[in-house]
Amino acid sequence: MKQLKRVLTAAFVILDIILITGGYDEHSKMYRWIGHPLATGMTDIAHIIGGVNGIGWAIIIITAILRLILLPFFLNQQVNTTINQIKMQTLKPEIDKLQALTRKAGTTQEQQQASMAMMSLYRENEVSVIGGISFLTMAMQLPIFSGLYSAILHAPALKGAAFLGFNLGSPQIVFAIAAGIIYLIQAWLAMQHMPEEQKKTSAMMMFISPVMIFVFAMIASGAIGLYFVVGGLFALIQTLIQHYQRPGLEKRVAREFKIKKTADDLMKESVKAKATTDDNDQKIQQSDENQNKKQRNAGKQQR
Secondary structure: OHHHHHHHHHHHHHHHHHHHOOOOOOOOHHHHHHHHHHHHHHHHHHHHHOOOOHHHHHHHHHHHHHHHHHHHHHHHHHHHHHHHHHHHHHHHHHHHHHHHHHHHOOOHHHHHHHHHHHHHHHHHOOOOOOOOOOHHHHHHHHHHHHHHHHHHHHOHHHOOOEEOOEEOOOOOHHHHHHHHHHHHHHHHHHOOOOOHHHHHHHHHHHHHHHHHHHHHHHHOOHHHHHHHHHHHHHHHHHHHHHHHHHHHHHHHHHHHOOOOOOHHHHHHHHHHHHHHHHHHHHHHHHHHHHHHHHHHHHHHHHO
16 A cells, blocks of 8 residues: 555656746646646536636636645645654653753764654654645645646636626636635634644644735636635634544554653663673774784794
């Protein structure tokens, strides 16, 4: 299963590179391979719905379908990320010990020992340094959402189209404000379970995204703004699910996760391993010296 996941991740990364390097215009691979089929589907849905608001509902439906297809992958990643965060919080006293040893280290060798012990702490206790992030999920969503963006950007049916009285071909401040507020709430909710120290360092980054989305929606077409609103609602729903899952996951980790090796255990092993290595090096050096003596004595006897 892991091998299949690696192959799929590599395949999607290669596809992402091919698509993104080609740009987003109407002649790009992104639009021809993904955007155009989505734009055709969007137009067909708009014709089925009919009316002046048809294309707007088509954007909402297409975005919702793609989000629902990817939702299980996102939720699985959220569970893994949350479990990893809780494990990291449990390991924090041990991590703090090793970080203190690294700062107090008087030699490069002692720093290396503490760093190796830190890596072993994560490995032995099965905690991911990258936070449980799935590169497959990240690589998989990029061509889908980028293709949808290019479809909305270039769909012929959007020319002169409107939704609830808003022109989808020109920027709409209402959609921009709605998207910014939704992503702002989502960012605030995502920070609620962060440790205080992490909140201080992550707050700026968490709130930059809503501001960027607001600015981009302000200068893009109303169709893109509508796409951001729908995408933001799904992101908010995912974060709400994560919020209510958290207590259950904390109980699960408390029940199942046991620290297998502490910082003290790993430092003792590191010191012991260093002593063994030094002893072996000394024996090898002594053996080489004895061999050299034998060779010199044999040369004297020959003379």
